[in-house]
Amino acid sequence: MRALTYQGPFKVRVENKPDPRLEHPQDVILKVTRTAICGSDLHLLHGLVPDTRVGHTFGHEFTGVVEELGSEVTQLRKGDRVVVPFNISCGTCFYCQRGLTASCENSNPSSDVACGVYGYSHTTGGYDGGQAEYVRVPFADVGPLKIPDGMEDEEALFLGDILPTGYMGAEMGEIKGGETVVVFGAGPVGLFAMRSAWLMGAGRVIAVDCVQYRLDFAERYAKVETVNFREVDDIVLYLKDLFDGRGPDVCIDAVGMEAEGSVGQRVLGLGLKLEAGAPTVLTWCIDTVRKGGNVSIVGVYGPPWNLMPIGTAMNKGLTLRMNQCNVRRYMTHLLQHIREGRIDAKGIITHRFSLEDAPKAYHLFAQKQDGCVKCVLTPGHA
Amino acid sequence: MPDRPIPGAAADLEPSSRPGVPMERAPQPMAGARMPIRPQHSDVRVFKHKGRAGFPPVFGTAQPPRGLSGLLRKVAYGYPDHWARHWMILLLADRVDVWEHRLARAAPWAVPTAGVLALTGVAWRKWARA
Ligand SMILES: NC(=O)c1ccc[n+]([C@@H]2O[C@H](COP(=O)([O-])OP(=O)(O)OC[C@H]3O[C@@H](n4cnc5c(N)ncnc54)[C@H](O)[C@@H]3O)[C@@H](O)[C@H]2O)c1
Ligand SMILES: [Zn+2]
Numbered sequence: 170m171r172a173l174t175y176q177g178p179f180k181v182r183v184e185n186k187p188d189p190r191l192e193h194p195q196d197v198i199l200k201v202t203r204t205a206i207c208g209s210d211l212h213l214l215h216g217l218v219p220d221t222r223v224g225h226t227f228g229h230e231f232t233g234v235v236e237e238l239g240s241e242v243t244q245l246r247k248g249d250r251v252v253v254p255f256n257i258s259c260g261t262c263f264y265c266q267r268g269l270t271a272s273c274e275n276s277n278p279s280s281d282v283a284c285g286v287y288g289y290s291h292t293t294g295g296y297d298g299g300q301a302e303y304v305r306v307p308f309a310d311v312g313p314l315k316i317p318d319g320m321e322d323e324e325a326l327f328l329g330d331i332l333p334t335g336y337m338g339a340e341m342g343e344i345k346g347g348e349t350v351v352v353f354g355a356g357p358v359g360l361f362a363m364r365s366a367w368l369m370g371a372g373r374v375i376a377v378d379c380v381q382y383r384l385d386f387a388e389r390y391a392k393v394e395t396v397n398f399r400e401v402d403d404i405v406l407y408l409k410d411l412f413d414g415r416g417p418d419v420c421i422d423a424v425g426m427e428a429e430g431s432v433g434q435r436v437l438g439l440g441l442k443l444e445a446g447a448p449t450v451l452t453w454c455i456d457t458v459r460k461g462g463n464v465s466i467v468g469v470y471g472p473p474w475n476l477m478p479i480g481t482a483m484n485k486g487l488t489l490r491m492n493q494c495n496v497r498r499y500m501t502h503l504l505q506h507i508r509e510g511r512i513d514a515k516g517i518i519t520h521r522f523s524l525e526d527a528p529k530a531y532h533l534f535a536q537k538q539d540g541c542v543k544c545v546l547t548p549g550h551a
Numbered sequence: 552m553p554d555r556p557i558p559g560a561a562a563d564l565e566p567s568s569r570p571g572v573p574m575e576r577a578p579q580p581m582a583g584a585r586m587p588i589r590p591q592h593s594d595v596r597v598f599k600h601k602g603r604a605g606f607p608p609v610f611g612t613a614q615p616p617r618g619l620s621g622l623l624r625k626v627a628y629g630y631p632d633h634w635a636r637h638w639m640i641l642l643l644a645d646r647v648d649v650w651e652h653r654l655a656r657a658a659p660w661a662v663p664t665a666g667v668l669a670l671t672g673v674a675w676r677k678w679a680r681a
């Protein structure tokens with residue numbers, strides 16, 4: 170089959186590799202119909218995720234058609250169209266039973282930090298991902314959601330990752346009605362966090378980024394106020410001042426380990442690798458949010474450590490909440506929001522490419538060129 | 552509350568309408584889940600980090616470890632994942648992996664070219680001495 174493969178930092182290409190096979194009775198093989206590039210893939214592309222092996226196929230956001238079924242799969246039939254959560258969750262372990270599907274203990278031998286994830290290095294289990302013509306999907310009766318007849322694949326695609334992630338970002342902010350919410354990062358995850366904050370009854374939502382076209386997009390798509398942090402002297406003071414000098418009730422970090430904005434953190438974390446990336450936005454969230462407020466972290470950070478102001482958080486009495494998204498819990502609910510017109514998920518797609526052009530798509534998305542917000546790839550056979 | 556600027560505003564105002572509230576719910580198997588999970592068999596080498604008791608029943612088998620990078624990865628997985636050296640050795644192994652692949656790709660032309668250069672060097676020195 171044709172598949173995207175990792176060749177080393179900043180380098181991916183599309184090449185032939187063997188088709189995946191059923192390796193467990195609860196597996197299915199999916200023929201991929203649509204697959205997206207996520208902000209998380211950029212951390213892999215940039216060589217920041219430990220145990221990313223040359224030849225690895227990325228891709229944890231995809232829809233597909235069931236092609237081959239393992240002997241124990243009962244809920245799916247050949248030909249079913251499905252969207253798949255990025256977490257590989259068994260449905261029966263201690264964590265899955267409690268709804269913490271991102272912490273499943275039955276899919277990742279390599280680390281206790283996270284469960285198995287498609288196409289996300291050997292640190293999350295060594296599964297090849299969906300930026301390919303075919304992909305192996307374990308625990309197929311638990312994860313995949315059937316796409317309703319009449320709904321396009323692209324409308325359902327983001328149920329596998331960024332839509333639930335943005336939603337969970339707002340949910341962890343514990344909005345009760347009328348709160349002021351600042352979302353750092355106007356990428357796909359941030360955009361869905363903004364829309365979700367409105368769904369939960371936020372009173373005022375402000376987006377922070379440094380890429381002007383993305384802020385303009387957020388203003389249109391999520392009806393938020395925006396700030397370009399490069400255009401103000403001190404983003405923390407600026408935001409505090411907006412809210413009576415106290416700061417907002419909730420700050421959401423939808424940026425993660427590759428944040429711009431602090432040379433020191435970038436040198437330490439991305440250059441010298443003395444910490445796991447640049448926790449600039451996490452620091453800004455803690456400094457900006459009002460005392461007793463809520464910081465919700467969905468931007469990805471990695472082990473083993475980061476330089477962040479835990480003392481400030483402690484003294485301000487903050488609540489910090491964070492997680493990889495427990496995707497499966499949110500899919501049905503958010504599908505309903507899409508169907509009833511409360512969320513236009515497909516509306517964030519700005520670029521479509523064939524799988525063959527994936528390296529170009531990565532470049533565009535990573536460099537924030539040509540107004541790129543979200544890239545979707547289509548394999549040749551789809 | 553200010554004007555409702557976008558469709559569905561406050562539709563999920565009620566916390567009980569949010570799928571992840573409370574984050575940890577009373578234990579119950581997920582729809583479609585099957586017990587017991589049969590263990591996956593694999594012919595390729597898959598590492599388990601030292602802090603984990605047993606192998607999980609399901610795992611990925613992509614890109615089995617090879618060469619010097621494989622050896623380094625084996626060393627890294629000999630440490631539990633709360634040890635910084637586990638991660639540092641993995642990052643080192645990743646760089647070695649890239650160089651191994653570059654060398655392997657360069658070998659078909661690099662080896663003959665190096666041979667020709669060496670022979671030319673020897674011939675030239677002989678000729679210069681003569
Ligand atoms: N928790 C999860 O389950 C989960 C799931 C999906 C993605 N993520 C993570 O969410 C993050 C965002 O994903 P995305 O797809 O939107 O990525 P993206 O790279 O498209 O967006 C990130 C945005 O942050 C902006 N940014 C950079 N520095 C900033 C700063 N200091 N302040 C404000 N904005 C800044 C960038 O300009 C960019 O627009 C990534 O870290 C990704 O790994 C987490
Ligand atoms: Zn993702």
Ligand SMILES: [Zn+2]
Nearest residue numbers: 259262265273
């Ligand atoms: Zn589980």
